[in-house]
Amino acid sequence: MALILTGLQKTNMLIFTLRRFSLFFFTLLLLTMLSFSLSFLFPGEQLINLTGQISASPEQLAVLADEYQQQSGLLSQYVSYLKHLFQGDMGYSMTSHLPISSEVLNRLPATVELACVALLVAMFVGIPVGFCAAIYHRKAPDNLILTIAMIGYSIPVFWLGILAILVFSIQLGWFPSSGQISLLFEIQHVTGLQLIDILLSDSPYKWQAFQDATRHLILPVIVVALAPATIFMRLARSAMLEVLDTHYIKAAKAKGLTFSQIIYRHAMRNAIIKVIRDIGLQFANLITIAMVTEVIFSWPGIGSWLIESIYQRDYTAIQGGLIVLSSFIFIVHIIIDLVYAALNPLAREPRHGT
Amino acid sequence: MVLSGCDSNEALSLSKKSIIYCSEGPPESFNPQTVSSGTTIDATSHQLYNRLIEFSPVDNAIMPAIAKSWHVTRDGKMITFYLRKDIQFHQTSYFMPTRALNADDVLFSFNRMLDASHKYHPISGGKYPFFQNAQLASLIDNIEKINDHTIRFRLSHSDSSFLANIGGDSAVILSKEYADELVELNAMQEIDMLPIGTGPFKFKQYSSGAFIRYEPHADYWRGKSELKQLVFDITPRDTARLTKLLAGECDVIAYPIAHEKIKQHPNLILESVISFNVGYFGFNTRKPPFNNPLVRKALSYAINKQAILEAVYTGQAEIANGIIPNSSWAYDATITSPDYSIANAQKLLTQAGYGNGFSMDLWAMPVQRSYNPDAITMAKLIQADLQKIGVEVNIVSGYEWSTFLRKVSEGEHQSVLLGWSADNPDPDNFFSSLLSCSSASTGSNRTFWCNKRFDQLIQKALKTNNINKRKAYYSKALRLINEEVPLIPIAHSKRYQARDNSVKGTVLRAIGGVDFNGVTKN
Numbered sequence: 001m002a003l004i005l006t007g008l009q010k011t012n013m014l015i016f017t018l019r020r021f022s023l024f025f026f027t028l029l030l031l032t033m034l035s036f037s038l039s040f041l042f043p044g045e046q047l048i049n050l051t052g053q054i055s056a057s058p059e060q061l062a063v064l065a066d067e068y069q070q071q072s073g074l075l076s077q078y079v080s081y082l083k084h085l086f087q088g089d090m091g092y093s094m095t096s097h098l099p100i101s102s103e104v105l106n107r108l109p110a111t112v113e114l115a116c117v118a119l120l121v122a123m124f125v126g127i128p129v130g131f132c133a134a135i136y137h138r139k140a141p142d143n144l145i146l147t148i149a150m151i152g153y154s155i156p157v158f159w160l161g162i163l164a165i166l167v168f169s170i171q172l173g174w175f176p177s178s179g180q181i182s183l184l185f186e187i188q189h190v191t192g193l194q195l196i197d198i199l200l201s202d203s204p205y206k207w208q209a210f211q212d213a214t215r216h217l218i219l220p221v222i223v224v225a226l227a228p229a230t231i232f233m234r235l236a237r238s239a240m241l242e243v244l245d246t247h248y249i250k251a252a253k254a255k256g257l258t259f260s261q262i263i264y265r266h267a268m269r270n271a272i273i274k275v276i277r278d279i280g281l282q283f284a285n286l287i288t289i290a291m292v293t294e295v296i297f298s299w300p301g302i303g304s305w306l307i308e309s310i311y312q313r314d315y316t317a318i319q320g321g322l323i324v325l326s327s328f329i330f331i332v333h334i335i336i337d338l339v340y341a342a343l344n345p346l347a348r349e350p351r352h353g354t
Numbered sequence: 355m356v357l358s359g360c361d362s363n364e365a366l367s368l369s370k371k372s373i374i375y376c377s378e379g380p381p382e383s384f385n386p387q388t389v390s391s392g393t394t395i396d397a398t399s400h401q402l403y404n405r406l407i408e409f410s411p412v413d414n415a416i417m418p419a420i421a422k423s424w425h426v427t428r429d430g431k432m433i434t435f436y437l438r439k440d441i442q443f444h445q446t447s448y449f450m451p452t453r454a455l456n457a458d459d460v461l462f463s464f465n466r467m468l469d470a471s472h473k474y475h476p477i478s479g480g481k482y483p484f485f486q487n488a489q490l491a492s493l494i495d496n497i498e499k500i501n502d503h504t505i506r507f508r509l510s511h512s513d514s515s516f517l518a519n520i521g522g523d524s525a526v527i528l529s530k531e532y533a534d535e536l537v538e539l540n541a542m543q544e545i546d547m548l549p550i551g552t553g554p555f556k557f558k559q560y561s562s563g564a565f566i567r568y569e570p571h572a573d574y575w576r577g578k579s580e581l582k583q584l585v586f587d588i589t590p591r592d593t594a595r596l597t598k599l600l601a602g603e604c605d606v607i608a609y610p611i612a613h614e615k616i617k618q619h620p621n622l623i624l625e626s627v628i629s630f631n632v633g634y635f636g637f638n639t640r641k642p643p644f645n646n647p648l649v650r651k652a653l654s655y656a657i658n659k660q661a662i663l664e665a666v667y668t669g670q671a672e673i674a675n676g677i678i679p680n681s682s683w684a685y686d687a688t689i690t691s692p693d694y695s696i697a698n699a700q701k702l703l704t705q706a707g708y709g710n711g712f713s714m715d716l717w718a719m720p721v722q723r724s725y726n727p728d729a730i731t732m733a734k735l736i737q738a739d740l741q742k743i744g745v746e747v748n749i750v751s752g753y754e755w756s757t758f759l760r761k762v763s764e765g766e767h768q769s770v771l772l773g774w775s776a777d778n779p780d781p782d783n784f785f786s787s788l789l790s791c792s793s794a795s796t797g798s799n800r801t802f803w804c805n806k807r808f809d810q811l812i813q814k815a816l817k818t819n820n821i822n823k824r825k826a827y828y829s830k831a832l833r834l835i836n837e838e839v840p841l842i843p844i845a846h847s848k849r850y851q852a853r854d855n856s857v858k859g860t861v862l863r864a865i866g867g868v869d870f871n872g873v874t875k876n
Contacts, residue, residue, distance in 0.1 A: 095754060096562055169601040177601045178594065183565050183585045186373050207370055298594065300564065312754050 109192025130236025711744025
């Protein structure tokens with residue numbers, strides 16, 4: 001399917017993009033409202049919940065109250081909160097006393113790394129297996145794959161994580177049970193993505209560090225990827241079945257193309273597009289799984305940080321983490337939507353916009 | 355091929371010559387002068403610093419360290435220390451020493467704590483719990499530099515625990531040259547966060563709450579460590595520490611669980627020392643109903659210590675009859691803790707006017723220490739015990755360790771499960787630090803109990819060098835604690851540690867926690 005956009009299609013694409021961005025804008029606005037109202041709903045003083053300055057002197061608090069326009073109405077308080085947010089000021093963590101923004105920048109890349117590698121693994125395993133099931137529709141391989149998918153989807157992630165540690169770390173000793181890399185390797189924090197940072201570093205133990213980081217990545221990635229992979233299997237299977245049922249496949253068959261030509265040249269591409277649409281949805285699910293996995297594997301990501309903040313009743317961190325994590329999920333969602341729309345003109349029709 | 359071969363050899367030597375110690379919590383500071391928590395002492399005191407004198411790891415006798423020798427006058431009021439001349443401070447990315455340690459450094463380190471007008475005194479909060487508890491400020495009249503390598507302490511009165519205190523974990527020697535440089539840079543608070551000492555390891559990196567990285571001090575006066583790195587991997591969960599040990603991610607772990615499993619493992623070694631410590635159930639005597647000694651006493655009858663010993667310490671401890679363990683010379687076998695008796699407890703409660711019971715908060719510490727390996731379970735057992743006399747217990751847990759300590763030292767609790775590990779073998783260390791009036795103001799007396807008679811007794815005990823007289827005073831003090839019950843001593847435990855058998859040397863000590871000096875790996 002060639003990507004030649006006609007004039008009409010271009011306008012449609014533009015409208016689609018604008019619609020997505022307005023949706024993004026309003027969702028973010030709602031999110032900030034939620035986060036702002038949380039500072040009132042959490043126990044304790046609202047200003048302190050918002051800024052995280054638990055040990056501030058009365059004078060410092062007065063300055064803060066002024067900055068956040070505490071004397072004015074609720075609306076101007078909200079606006080000044082938004083201003084601080086846009087300047088990247090989300091207050092200070094109540095436990096570590098570091099700025100939330102720097103904590104987030106430290107932690108988010110580890111989650112991005114884990115989630116992206118897991119997403120890739122889930123796709124590269126799930127989609128081909130799903131296609132395979134569709135090709136062998138209602139035969140033994142199909143049944144087997146469906147069974148595996150159902151089991152994989154039903155296993156609770158925390159149980160799987162602990163089981164993986166028990167078997168592969170403790171019994172067999174193949175993989176480490178926690179962290180991103182052995183603490184012995186000093187890797188400079190540049191991008192925050194461990195594997196890339198190792199390649200950028202000038203450590204004499206670079207290659208060893210890379211191997212070590214990869215070994216650390218394997219178990220958490222498998223645990224995170226399992227459930228999304230099974231979903232991709234089922235999505236890919238039904239997408240392929242749908243495509244195989246279309247007239248153009250029948251036409252291709254009638255033209256005498258071989259089965260593999262039909263699958264590789266026509267069916268696969270069209271089926272993949274249908275799967276891509278759902279990646280955005282699966283991403284939110286994947287991040288949730290990653291949060292639990294981070295806690296089990298002591299992965300220094302934003303998920304384990306946020307869960308720890310909840311334990312510590314670090315209200316400022318909860319508000320900041322909520323905004324960052326949900327914006328991150330939302331941005332990925334939109335990017336995938338746009339990719340999907342670019343690949344599939346039908347999706348750009350206004351009637352599909354939501 | 356050649357390159358990769360070389361590469362893997364080098365890397366092999368990195369993990370083979372480095373030790374990862376999985377510790378139970380993050381340090382509050384890198385200067386043990388400013389804190390009294392065992393976690394901080396473990397992480398800093400013996401790795402980064404030295405003291406004038408230290409305790410032998412073998413028999414806890416005093417041995418020379420920075421001071422190669424010392425002399426005490428007959429009246430016990432003048433102590434002269436002669437310093438070694440070959441002690442070098444750490445060279446790090448943030449400080450380059452230009453001279454060896456001399457008397458100025460010793461003077462600076464003590465004056466910072468003792469002299470309230472010293473410019474470094476208020477840095478990092480201005481609290482020096484151990485020194486304030488030992489009341490050294492009033493004990494030491496002045497410290498005098500005789501020459502570059504001789505220093506003299508003049509005491510206001512003779513104090514038999516003075517040398518033990520000077521050798522304590524908190525009496526570390528800092529660099530005056532570094533302090534002066536920080537004054538010029540206007541960064542004085544860094545002295546406690548970017549530490550410079552004379553110890554076997556130097557500070558490299560601290561990732562808050564995650565790990566500490568130390569490197570060997572090349573010019574260490576006892577000889578450079580063979581290790582390439584010493585990493586403290588901060589792992590608060592005990593199951594996570596065990597997992598890391600079994601998976602080979604840690605070489606040594608603090609406070610292991612599953613002792614049997616470790617003993618059965620061919621490559622792991624379980625070690626223990628009998629610690630100078632006590633785990634206790636303390637009452638905030640400023641808050642009702644615990645301002646009434648009768649209520650406190652009633653509760654002391656209602657607690658089944660034997661059950662706690664079996665469930666929480668798995669039998670690896672002794673029942674505490676007082677705050678002093680029986681390995682101390684001040685222990686008095688005639689003092690026993692109240693027998694478990696619901697009837698007595700009920701009677702006393704009725705007498706105090708709480709016959710229908712009451713409800714109370716019990717704060718359970720969130721980390722495992724040797725004196726209390728599982729405070730939550732202990733809290734649940736106490737909850738069940740007290741229910742029998744109509745007292746309803748709400749367990750408060752879930753705070754992170756440093757937050758917990760801060761809130762408790764501010765007196766937010768009603769009662770608390772905590773403990774104390776002695777920093778030196780002198781019995782005074784238990785009395786002054788746990789229950790004296792001065793420690794009530796610095797926050798290490800979490801009961802806020804302040805009894806004039808008790809303070810007088812422990813003062814008198816310090817003023818004499820006659821060990822029998824001291825023992826008599828301490829016996830009286832112990833009896834007073836038994837009558838007033840500001841806290842219920844629960845147990846004296848053994849401290850455990852597990853390690854991979856490739857780690858050689860003594861890591862764990864009865865006094866002062868862990869010490870990686872001279873530890874090797876092969």
